Amino acid sequence: MIDWPLVSVIIFLPLIGALIILFIKEDELTSINIKWAALLATLGTFILSLILWLQFDYSNPSYQYEEKFRWFDDFNFFYHVGVDGISLFMILLSTFLTPLCILASWNNIKKRVKEYMLSFLFLETVMIGMFASIDILLFYIFFEAVLIPMYLIIGIWGGNRRIYASFKFFLYTLLGSVLMLIAIIVMYRNTSSMSIEFLQGNYFSYNTQLFLWLAFFASFAVKIPMWPFHTWLPDAHVEAPTAGSVILAGVLLKMGGYGFIRFSLGMLPEATEFFIPLIMTLSIVAIVYTSLVALAQTDIKKLIAYSSVAHMGIVTIGIFLVNQQGLEGAMMQMISHGLVSAALFLCVGVIYDRMHTREIEFYGGLVQRMPLYATVFMIFMLGSVGLPGTSGFIGEFLVIVGAFKFSSYVVIGAAFGIILSAVYMLYLYKRIIFGTITNNKLADILDINTREKIILIPLAISVILLGIFPNLFLDPMRLSLELIITNYEIANAK
Template sequence: MEQLPLLSLSIWLPILGGVLVLALGPGRDDMARWLALVVSGAVFVVTCLLLVGFDTGTAGIQFGESRPWITSLDIHYKLGVDGISVLLVLLTSLSTVVAVAASWEAIQTRVPMYMAAFLIMEGFMIGVFSALDAVLFYVFWEAMLIPMFLIIGIWGGTNRIYATIKFFLYTFFGSVLMLVALVYLYTQAGTFDILELHDVQLSLGEQVWIFLAFLIAFAVKVPMWPVHTWLPDAHVEAPTAGSVILAAIMLKMGGYGFVRFSLPITPDASHELAWLVIALSLIAVVYIGLVALVQEDMKKLIAYSSIAHMGFVTLGYFMFNPQGIAGGLIQMISHGFVSAALFLCVGVMYDRLHTRLISDYGGVVNVMPVFAALFMLFGMANAGLPGTSGFVGEFMVILGAFKVEPWFGVIAATTLVLGAAYTLWLYKRVIFGRITSEHVANDMPPMSRREKWVFAPLAALVLIMGIWPAPFLEIMDSSVLNLVEQVNQSKL
């Protein structure tokens, strides 16, 4: 199985599939939908083969591929995955299948363009998680902005142009600083190979500047407070499937950047400036949780919830112990399932009433009981209820934080209270009570079979990961221990 170039297939199959869907042209909407679903399903099968053939007993790179690309600069087309990235590749392929299926009836204009954008973006995102050459990583990192820019800008809401430009400028600005840092590292190491950059010897001053450049690039993507303001705008204006990919995958790019670049390349600066990241993370957990409480738009509430939950991820990483880092990674995977499902829940209601305001709903359980049960499951996972995937990562991060400084753990644990507060407040007003609107009574038919199938894998994974997290932890265990060793080993 390792003889097959599975990673190249995972990257280029969706990109070529997207070009094929785009070539269908207008008037072939149904064919575009089915072709996109088949291609995304095939990519998911290919990524599952990665998992089947994955050896959990090693921290080394697996399924490696390397070809010369720009020989004069020693730049290679080099791919590979470890226990950290393989789960993110799988999450990307699953989320794309869900996004394509969720858009089946919601999108009626320029359908081939829409489906092609998702497939091409899937290839670029898998490329980010698979690239082992810094230039290749940067190309994929920048390229995936373009399809999302188009998805929000063409199929988004009334304020979509403002949201897309803000999204693009924020993320592009951070990326330029990352490029500067990578070029400097090349001048020191003579290579763009990411694994060799992990071993380059740098002074503390050099490490600090490189760390800060990476921090800005990845903080914008996570997003961390105070560079988070683009995310609620982008979510509110994006179509439902756009929000699914933005929350489930794109926010994970920043978290992945920390473990692939910041921690192993600049370990001393990471320890030196850990206080800064910890402070920003705790502010995100507490302050953004309070901001979520007062939102009137369902999508904005879930967007702020995402920022608070991603604060847990960055907090875990900078505890520099196995519990914290593994907890941060598990939180990323769990957040991918839960936030995607919550945005889909909003999409189901929006497709019926064409409003996202909490005040326009009430008593939905009376007309959509199955939907109410699913919304409850994902809401409880968002609040970190034991037995759901949301609890596992948060518990491990709090455990890792307590080992370093008990007060970090206490402050981080407030998110369990705040998360329950804004999630239950949202659920009570939208789902429970009497039917408060004629539209809810008359215009909200029960969930279709297609909608139930879209939710089914996410609901199953939230429960499986919550009840039996061991398989997920075993996959990343060796890679996490190797990363902890790298970041705790001084280069000075």
């Protein structure tokens, strides 16, 4: 294996890039240097994270590439990072999307390029750090630190209502996560350990578990987001710049799902068992309700934002089924949604850059002028619908298979949501792409350029790759998920 601290290098490489950028003086000429520096740092991180995948030991369910240093002398807090099957793809998703975000903002961010790139690099560091941490306090620090760059990205480079959106985003998610802090301290008090690995041994009494579960639920349900805690998401998505939406949809929402798997399932199995009906109800409501809401939207970004909530509903169903298919489906759905919704936001960004509006009414007949764009958009749209052959299918299929073991009502709810998702996505596609051009302003719109091709084509390839070879992704995570399920079943069999 690798004898140098690979995970730490991946975590802190973007931060080093940020430090370098900090010392580049910004003016008209040098802003291109800043962009290149940011791109190189993020690409380097991506390549290193590929090593993580290539060297990954599929037969080992627990953490690999572990690094552990004493951090606090008085408590058992460690700088403890590592990667297992669950976090591997979350990290890959972050490192894959960030360079694309940098590329996507290449021309349309004109003011404060330096601060923008600094925010993104800092954001990448904390995202990777969060997924890689094995110490809960470290996890929490990264989890909350995400708010800082995201707040700035929405607030400085966002749309008209950016200030409202940024405050809502920050305070809403902060409210959720501070309760998690209390839960973490209670866990520490009961076990004198902060290690995620150790805490998965189930050390809490039933009543404690219920309270801890609620505290974790508060932060993850806001983050993922579940209905009725989702109201920050459409605002944040609509007002954020394209790249901000991409990261928000692509990675930040997954923090909630990741947290549910690690903390709720892993550490609080008995409480999870108790709360499963609640989660299922909320998820089904989320899927049906937000799908209907998405159908009524006139703003493209808002529509995709609501569709994210619906897709995350499928993820939460999958997670709380707590069986092999459900969990694998949830993981696949998270990865797929990370790619597809990110790509959809990038597609919206493409036409927004040209026309500066996101109103669905404004567009129509884009296929006449932008055939290539229509093609890639279609791939992502079908991925979002869950057509076989795309990544979305695998996740939804596995979740539904898993759900049959649990209850057929859940299956009906989830399937209904999937049908609705086809309705609103196809309807959106029809209104934007098909038909003849009715709006004169669209008459000389240009098709995607090379930079946009470089961004969208890798995403399209990975969406299809994920759909055709799901085992490429399922194999590494399988044992880690099995471990969680086994622990869960042992705890609940008692």
